[in-house]
Amino acid sequence: MAKFIVSQKGHKKLVVDEYIFTRQRTGINNKVYWICEVRTCSSRVHTVADVIIKAPTEHNHAPLHGKVAVEEMREGMKRRAEVTEEKTRQIVHSSMTSIKLDHAHLLPGKGTLSRDVQRHRQRNGLYDLDQFKKTVNDDEFLRVNEDDMMIFAAQGKYYEIS
Ligand SMILES: [Zn+2]
DSSP states (O other), X not given: OOEEEEOTTSOEEEEETTEEEEEEEEOGGGEEEEEESSTTOOOEEEEETTEEEEOOOOOSSOOOXXXXXXXXXXXXXXXXXXXXXXXXXXXXXXXXXXSOGGGGGGSOOHHHHHHHHHHHHHHXXXXXXXXXXXXXXXXXXXXXXOSSOEEEEESSSOOOOO
């Protein structure tokens, strides 16, 4: 069986010797054509039923060591956000420690990772308790940060945020 990872956008990617491949198309007899994710590289691999049937052609670059580990960590972080009730910062912190120091530069910032966890929980209808803050009336309200908007929701009344 070949090794696969799931990208941040939810796409399945093929991993061969620390090189990452993107699915190009599926041909006849379920043969899948993969191309190196480095745009300037033309290395290709073929798989059938998740088994490599044609080894990768030569790459014109070195593999980016640690990138696969970082992608796997980010995916694992989301699974953990789904199945545990740990706080976001706990999940982020302990996930980050699984990455070797010499690969740490490949990690996004803590803020990005925290948002990944929170967003993933929101999408799955799970809310991180960190996001509940108190209103002036001491009611809890939910604050959801998205890239382009901020949503406030409180039980009972609506609040105007000015
Ligand atoms: Zn390549």
